[in-house]
Amino acid sequence: MSGAARAVVTASEWKLPDRGHVAILALIVAETAMFAIFVAAYLYYVGKSLNGPTPRDVLTLPIAASILLWSSSVTIHLAVRALQAAEIARFKLWWFATIALGALFLVATAREWYGLIYHEGLTIRTNLFGTTFYSLVGLHASHVVIGLAMLTTVGVLALRGRLNATHARRAEVLSLYWHFVDSVWVVVFFVVYVVGR
Amino acid sequence: MTLLDPTLEVPRSDADGRSVPSVLHEWVVSVDHKRLGLMYIASGLLFFLVAGLEATAMRIQLVMPDNDFVTPQVFNRLMTLHGTTMVFFVGMPIVLGFANYLVPLMIGARDMAYPRLNAFSFWMSLFGGILLYSSLLGAEGLFGGSAAPDVGWFAYAPLTERAFSRGNSTDYWNLAILLSGIGSVGTAINLVATTICLRCPGMTLSKMPLYVWINFVVACMILVAISPLTAAQLMLLLDRFLGAHFFDTQAGGSAILWQHFFWIFGHPEVYVLMLPGFAIASEIIPVFSRKVIFGYPIMVAATVSIGFIGFSVWAHHMFAVGMTPAGNSFFAISTMLVAIPTGIKIFNWLATMWGGKIRFATPMLFCIGFLFQFLCAGLTGIMLAVAPFDWQLTDSYFVVAHFHYVLIGGLLFTIFAAIYYWFPKATGRMLDETLGRWHFWLLVIGFNMTFLPQHFAGFAGMPRRIYTYDPNRGFEIWNQISSVGVIFQAAAIACFLVNVIRSLFRGAPAGDDPWDAWTLEWSTTSPPPAYNFETLPAVQSRRPLWDLKHPDDPDWRFE
């Protein structure tokens, strides 16, 4: 451009944020809004069920499961660090640890639900508590499932030796999603098992 | 120089002379933001014709008291389909289509950040629309009133619960919008990533064209606005299919909760629709006044504050549900606050025209129509925001008049402005000015004739969503004028269609920059090649082409 009293910015000086990070943050914002509505519905209906069972009757703190899930945030972080350092073996170790922790969390949830449905007789149709409980916890669990599916895909690629340090950025983006799923569980844990009880 | 996405589509030779299926195939598999943008807009226009015909049928039914042109069931379905289609399958796709087409061009990028996600999003929303209309084939089919939804576009609970809505008509509504919502969120994520990460060298945030800025704000709003609706619709889905009780008042559920959830989405949604209209006006008015936009920073600030305030006003749709006086006052005042940033915009457009040399080409005519009609619409909005006045006006035809003034007088007029303005860029051919003028004036007359009287019908006590009314209430005259206006509107739309179809084949060649404009899309060819720009541009100011055309007086000296 002519008359350049001011220097034109050249392509090499021009740095913009990474699109993977921006996009996953945008997705997280959208998902947060969705969870917020389910949480709002849960809180609004606390104590409004017309009949039992109530949360106090049937819910126990899922401490073990929560620790499993939350520690998977640590393992995935370590995995990404390993990948950045191009230490593929260490990456695989932490990555599969993450998958295992997530899967164990799901198993714990499944056992909790089994008990609630078959022993306590609480289903989604029983009362408002059942309705809001299964939907909020279920929505979260479905996110864990989706996360596990993506983690496993990457895991399989890693096993086939198709992963290297250049993929670290993408793995990091995926880990952001996983951290999000874990932090949602913090909210769900407090809303459902602490406040709601 | 290609520092951005290197995955360029191979430039194709011209479509002429190839078979229809192969051209079609090329469009369907396309991930080019321009093609997807055009498909978005085209699908929106098709649905507009359908929903317009539904409106026409409603206006025929209402032309006289105790009419029986359609049965009550059919009327309620027409009303629901019309509103749902216009908002979700006309407004959203057209608005997002323009953003898709223009944002990458305006920021000097080669495509959106995620071309495949882009295609996925478009097809999701199109399938949503198709799903909605496939309800016509359900139940007793087209002539038996079908299984089309009949619960109104905001589908208040508990009318949507199994107890009151048997069959699957409500499910069509629910799932269709759920799908299109996923599409909208996908496109919003894409727009955010594109705007942040793909700007050409030199285009800092404060140098983005206003169009891009506003659509960026819109994309952010979509992220936060659509997901609550998705959540509420998932709840409704659970209620209807698994027997949950979210909105089941017989099991202690709340009818009002749905209203909150819907309007937490619904109000931001109306700004999601209108802000892109503002964006269009902010590009066209300067070009045809030959002046730079007045007060760019405050325009950006006003947009962002509309975005924020827009999330704290939703319960102005619920003044009659019996909120506390404190709640009513809060939502009344927060609603009125929106008048301040919106006023700033109007005044800045005014100041942009002031001292200019205004050319009344069709795009500018539509923008001028928009300015006056949106002023009316905004002021009726203020009347509704005065909660006590709203107790009288809510759910009356006054509200119908208000929102058609914003949605047609505001949004649709700017959309037509945009079509006349960017058609030459997208096709390489001009639209005809004479037909354009007919289109404009017929629409001004028809639109005002249809919707101005509805304010008075509302004053006279006519509720909305009634399939008929008694002769003894003084409603006829307003309804008759209103229905006659539709004839003019239909004529206007016919002019438009003829114009588009004729110009596609026989329009005058446009050249790269027919309007002597200033943003980057006019620096490439018309239509732009698949890769948009031969070499990626670099910019120094908000009006790169002005700088180019006026090297002695470049913009960046003043910004």
Next chain:
Amino acid sequence: MLAPLPALAVDAVVHTSNIFDPVSAPADSVFRIAMLVLAITGAIFVIVGGLLAYSIIRYRRRRDDDGSEPAQVYGSDQIELAWTVIPTLIVLALGLVTARTIYDVQGAVAPQGATRVTVIGHQWWWEIRYPALGIVTANELHVPASNEAGATPTFLDLESADVVHSFWVPQLAGKTDVIPNRRNQMWIAPREPGLYLGQCAEFCGTQHAHMLLRVRVHPRDEYDAWVAAQQQSAVVDPSVAAGRRVFESTACINCHTVRGTVATGRFGPDLTHLMSRDTLAAGAALMSGESLRAWINDPDHVKPGALMPAMKLDDAVLDQLVAYLQSLR
């Protein structure tokens, strides 16, 4: 197609139901603030619209234009500040007036001697109960007028039996929604005796359009007489005993109440004093023998979608039944 029944047309006298013709306290308050708002927005429209029109005409490109670009003005802090501050002041003022009116209307408490009525919305008719007086009726609300001697307001408790409805009689007050699982309140204090029309204002399904409301405002003594009449049990008229037998041996009694008989259903309107009402089925037709007959023969024909089934009675039985219903004054 449904041929309209000419004989059932609603009365031809035009009744206004204009919100700018208020006859009762809450509607008066709304009227006052509405006038203020109309004045303010009207002034804004004239000023801003005028400026727009002026600039468009004044700054159009002239025929003899030399093609040069006009002076580029990028902004002006003072002017922009001005048009931020002025609307802010207007909004503040309007907001305060609005809040005051809201508190005025919603803050009213029922004085001693206020009439209390419970209105229950049904798809697509209104159940109207006077708990203190033991009266149950439908679709037509009767209230006393306030006079110089003092306001005798009526306080309404609004409930719904099914979906959301909205109670709206424009000349008396704004709308209040009628919501299941919730009790809303509103009040009216009409000044002038007369008939005021309104209708359901929230979409509630197929016959939302025929969920009409009539409010009869009586001078005190007339109102007292109406109350006394309504408190009577149903008239027993031996000449329609056949019709009564039909009624009591048909499904009618599952849905309708006729006080003093075996009919105690609550799904449909109370029929004890059916003939004291002007209209049938929430304004779908004027009350008459003929329209009653058409209604019972096939409710769907009179009010398509109505939730009362056709009983498939033959003509003779139908005549007896209608004769009985017509005795329920």
